[in-house]
Amino acid sequence: xxxxxxxxxxxxxxxxDLLKKSGRLRERGPHPQLSDSEVLTMEIVGEFLGCQTxxxxxxxxxxxxxxxxxxxxxxxxxxxxxANLWMMKLxxxxxxxxxxxxxxxxxHIVDAFPVKVCGFKRSGRSRVFRGQAAYGYCAAxxxxxxxxxxxxxVTTQGVITSMSLTAANVSETQGIWxxxxxxxxxxxxxxxxxxxxxxxxxxxxxxxLQTPLRSNMKDxxxxxxxxxxxxxxxxVETVISQLAGRFGIERTWARDPWHLTxxxxxxxxxxxxxxxxxxxxxxKPLRMEGLIAA
Numbered sequence: 429x430x431x432x433x434x435x436x437x438x439x440x441x442x443x444x445d446l447l448k449k450s451g452r453l454r455e456r457g458p459h460p461q462l463s464d465s466e467v468l469t470m471e472i473v474g475e476f477l478g479c480q481t482x483x484x485x486x487x488x489x490x491x492x493x494x495x496x497x498x499x500x501x502x503x504x505x506x507x508x509x510x511a512n513l514w515m516m517k518l519x520x521x522x523x524x525x526x527x528x529x530x531x532x533x534x535x536h537i538v539d540a541f542p543v544k545v546c547g548f549k550r551s552g553r554s555r556v557f558r559g560q561a562a563y564g565y566c567a568a569x570x571x572x573x574x575x576x577x578x579x580x581x582v583t584t585q586g587v588i589t590s591m592s593l594t595a596a597n598v599s600e601t602q603g604i605w606x607x608x609x610x611x612x613x614x615x616x617x618x619x620x621x622x623x624x625x626x627x628x629x630x631x632x633x634x635x636x637l638q639t640p641l642r643s644n645m646k647d648x649x650x651x652x653x654x655x656x657x658x659x660x661x662x663x664v665e666t667v668i669s670q671l672a673g674r675f676g677i678e679r680t681w682a683r684d685p686w687h688l689t690x691x692x693x694x695x696x697x698x699x700x701x702x703x704x705x706x707x708x709x710x711x712k713p714l715r716m717e718g719l720i721a722a
Contacts, residue, residue, distance in 0.1 A: 429709065431721045435476075436496070439701060440469040446523060447516070460509050461499040467510050468517065468694075470497065475698035476720075480676035482507040482691075510694075511686055517693035521588070524700045528707065530587040534613035537664040538581045540600045540620065541672065542566040543593060545575040545680055556683050564596025567620075575680065578692075579603040581611070584660055586667050586714040587703055588696050593688075601626050611635055616661050666714055671699060674716060 430438065444465035474485035486503045494500060501509075525531070545561045546554045551574035561575050577598060581590040592606035600620040608615060612634040622639045630637045638657055641647045647654060671677040675695040682688035703713045711719065 429711075429718060429721050430705065435705070435720050436469065436473050436493075438705060439472050440465060442701075442704075443468045443472070443520065446520060450516075450519070460501070460505075462497065462501055462506070462509065464509075464513060464516070466497055466499075467506070468513060468520070471510055471517075471694045472698045472701050475675055475695055476702060476716075478674060478676075480679070481681045482510065507687075511690040514686070514690035514693055517690065517697050521693065521697045521700055524697070524704055525587055525589055528583075528585070528587045528700070528704060530583050530589045533583040533585075533587075533589075535584050535616065535660065536581050536589060536611060536613065537584070537616045537661055538579070538604055538607065538621065539618060539661075539664040539668060540603060541578045541580065541668045541678065542569070542573050542596065543576040543578050543678055543680060544573050548573060557680075557685075557688075560595065560685070562595035562597040564598075577603060578677065579607045580664065580668065580671075581607045581615075582664050582667050584663055585703070586663050588667065588700055591692070591696060593692070604630075608633070608635060614638060616657055618661065663714075667699070670714065670716055671695060675699060 447465050447468075470485060470489050474488055477488070479485040479488050483503060486500075486506050489497055490500055500506065542564065545551070545557050548571075551563070554574070557575075563572055563574050564577055565572050573596065575596050576593045577596045579592050579594065579600070580588065582588050590607040590609075592603065594603045594606065600617070601623050604617070604621060604626070608630070614636045615630070615638070617637065617639045619640055619642060621637065622641065627637045640654070640658060675698060677692065677695045680688050680691070682691055702716050702719060706713050706715055706719060709719070
């Protein structure tokens with residue numbers, strides 16, 4: 429368990445060390461007053477604390493931690509600098525994932541979740557992501573929504589290894605190809621991925637796709653194996669629940685792909701940082717509650 433100052437220091441130390449090893453981020457132009465390490469630290473910590481928009485995040489640190497970040501610029505400049513770091517967030521996410529041994533895992537779990545652009549009543553007149561977003565159906569919530577569908581792959585420990593966004597009307601069996609590249613071993617999905625053709629195609633890529641069967645289908649697999657399959661699959665449900673609850677990943681709060689990519693990346697990075705700190709503290713990887721002392 430860490431107190432909040434320890435949490436901020438731990439995040440900053442890790443981020444700053446990796447950025448120094450990565451070399452110069454900017455080929456030209458002046459360096460901003462607030463360092464990139466500070467911006468990324470504020471984003472990760474802010475997301476973990478529930479600051480789901482740029483405005484909330486900026487206001488929180490301006491109100492409570494200005495002594496630690498005295499060079500904090502205006503909100504617009506901060507938001508622009510944070511968005512410009514979208515590629516670095518993805519690189520840090522990959523390094524953190526590798527550090528947790530995610531790439532060596534032979535069992536992964538895949539699932540999809542809704543990402544809303546706006547409320548359903550406003551969707552007909554909204555121009556945000558027009559031509560990119562679409563209407564889709566969320567079976568878990570039994571509702572039609574307008575936006576995107578997130579496709580997520582995690583390890584059995586809940587470490588995020590891959591994520592992509594497609595239009596909400598893209599099926600799970602299509603979206604799975606965006607997140608399974610370079611993967612091998614067993615991939616566990618829900619009934620949305622139940623397709624003989626898909627399983628055969630993935631087998632050619634070295635992936636053993638396993639899903640539950642429908643109630644009217646005969647299952648020749650060992651019942652103990654099926655029970656283990658269902659138990660393991662709950663891990664991705666837990667991760668998505670955390671991403672939706674604590675990190676607000678089901679709302680974009682963005683009006684263009686640039687900001688959307690940046691904000692999605694920082695939510696994934698913040699979650700993975702929580703997993704990493706839990707492992708360092710000898711806690712269960714997905715036990716986010718209680719990681720920071722009240």
